[in-house]
Amino acid sequence: MSFLELNQVRFHVQELGPGAESGESTPAFMAHGLLVDNLASWYFGAAPRVARDRRVVLYDLRGHGRSEAVRSGYDVATGAADLAALVGSAAEGPVHLVGHSYGALVALRCALDYPQLVRSLALVEAPLPPSRLEEMRSIATADPKQLLAALPERLREALTSGRRRAARARKSLEFLLRESSLVADLAAEVDIPDAELAGLEIPVQLIYGERSSCRPVGDRLLTALPQASLEVLDGGHYLSVERSAEVGEILAGFLHG
């Protein structure tokens, strides 16, 4: 297990595949989604396939998994700054960025704000704007006292299955929703104008689920981004887990160099 101090926050980082010194392939950095998610969904999902060809760097977002539970900085721009700092400290850029859900927004923002660091981008179910995501809607509109009750089934399940695990998941979620700035940060998040997306001159692979509330975003990004291609898989929003084998193959086929 390894930890890196970036932007005054302690981040949990895991690597798969050949080491930094061995291959000449461009490394891939992968970012996961919000709340009960962490790097395990890549680690046990698509990352091992990607790691057959290149070094893969996974990390827990601030406040998630084994990274430090800090109270602020859950806006996408700060997330992008965290990812940029990680890339700067763990690789000699430019690198490939891969993200799922909120992690995809972080990766996209990182490519827009730090173009020198990013060679290509793979976005799995990027919710743009974040209010596209059903979870975001329920989190943003619920009465603070009912936040936990308002969560969709998948998140609630993690909070009720087992004793030790459920207690830990609840504690982590209550911290993020009640004691950190996450809810306010997400509510303040705005859309990225098409004009700004049009300036992103790197290859982008979009992957969306046919049954996801975010599905229309795939079409919008396909049109707005100059070098994008879109794959639509049979599934919902949680493709990185539900369809991890297909996602891994698509990523392996897309990432070059």
Next chain:
Amino acid sequence: MSDTLQTVGRMIQEVIGDDWDLDQPITLETSFGDDLELESIEFVSLAEALKVEYGDEVDFVGWLSTKELDEIIQLKVGDVVEFIDLCRSSN
């Protein structure tokens, strides 16, 4: 077999750390989900510990990547021990 079980049992205990409250000893029948309630992120730590212990001899992550996350959480300690012993005996 018993050596591997001991090694894996020690790693599990280290991964769970202060949260450890299991009265029963870890056996081949202990399940990661129902008995240990291992979280996904703890499973990552276990996989990393196995990597350190056995190196390339045991491709635990590769083996797990053929399984669904739900399937992984439902594994028994004996499944992992069996996999490790199989890798080591074929080398």
